[in-house]
Amino acid sequence: xxxxxxxxxxxxxxxxxxHNYTVQITxxxxxxxxxxxxxxxxxxxxxxxxxxxxxxxxxxxxxxxCFAQKVSTTENLSIEIYHIFKGFTAxxxxxxxxEETSNNSFDYAGNGIPAPGTI
Amino acid sequence: xxxxxxxAEFSSAHFYWNDAWSPEENERVFGxxxxxxxxxHNYTLEVTxxxxxxxxxxxxxxxxxxxxxxxxxxxxxxxxRHLNLEVPEFAKAIPTTENIAIAVWNRLxxxxxxxxxxxxxxxxxxxxxxxxxxxx
Numbered sequence: 001x002x003x004x005x006x007x008x009x010x011x012x013x014x015x016x017x018x019h020n021y022t023v024q025i026t027x028x029x030x031x032x033x034x035x036x037x038x039x040x041x042x043x044x045x046x047x048x049x050x051x052x053x054x055x056x057x058x059x060x061x062x063x064x065x066c067f068a069q070k071v072s073t074t075e076n077l078s079i080e081i082y083h084i085f086k087g088f089t090a091x092x093x094x095x096x097x098x099e100e101t102s103n104n105s106f107d108y109a110g111n112g113i114p115a116p117g118t119i
Numbered sequence: 120x121x122x123x124x125x126x127a128e129f130s131s132a133h134f135y136w137n138d139a140w141s142p143e144e145n146e147r148v149f150g151x152x153x154x155x156x157x158x159x160h161n162y163t164l165e166v167t168x169x170x171x172x173x174x175x176x177x178x179x180x181x182x183x184x185x186x187x188x189x190x191x192x193x194x195x196x197x198x199x200r201h202l203n204l205e206v207p208e209f210a211k212a213i214p215t216t217e218n219i220a221i222a223v224w225n226r227l228x229x230x231x232x233x234x235x236x237x238x239x240x241x242x243x244x245x246x247x248x249x250x251x252x253x254x255x
Contacts, residue, residue: 007176009183071177075121079172104182107122107167117252119122119167119237 027091039090129198170234220251
């Protein structure tokens with residue numbers, strides 16, 4: 001208990017706390033010469049709504065299976081969202097950006113080191 | 120590797136002037152920024168660090184610790200100061216947004232435990248910022 005309070009400070013309140021998270025997904029691909037699109041934004045929105053918003057919005061992250069064995073830091077949330085978005089096949093997922101507050105944000109682009117300028 | 124960005128703000132005064140040039144040349148190149156009485160900005164600093172998530176804590180860096188490092192190394196030195204007159208690295212270098220980004224990088228490099236400094240972004244105004252990734 002003491003160690004948790006020392007490491008996590010006010011984030012260790014046993015009653016939990018909340019954030020208004022903002023997630024940005026960057027995908028890449030060639031522009032389809034017929035549609036003029038990389039991918040249909042309606043498809044991207046639908047995927048995000050079904051797999052991210054419906055799953056995480058107004059839930060207690062700590063109660064979800066994906067955080068049963070991991071602390072629900074925004075680092076781990078970003079990695080989880082990245083892996084979920086790997087299921088979006090209409091374009092290549094480059095990067096996940098998650099804002100926890102207006103002062104803190106996280107970027108994850110998989111295991112590789114992204115090229116300078118991309119993050 | 121995951122990247123964490125922390126924001127901080129400071130308000131500072133500066134002017135642009137190159138002693139090797141005539142006053143006319145300074146005014147021609149720097150315009151109103153050459154006013155020797157100085158002028159101020161509310162700067163926003165975004166510092167991005169990269170590292171691996173500690174499997175025990177779930178953190179790359181403790182955000183509170185990163186906030187304290189930014190405060191100690193940068194904000195406490197720059198905030199409500201005249202950069203040209205009171206901050207040593209600008210005794211020679213003109214405190215442009217570019218040079219401020221480089222100076223912040225030099226102040227923070229190797230000061231952040233368990234993470235590597237990835238990018239320093241300095242906003243002089245909401246529509247103007249400079250990025251520095253170190254020497255590439």
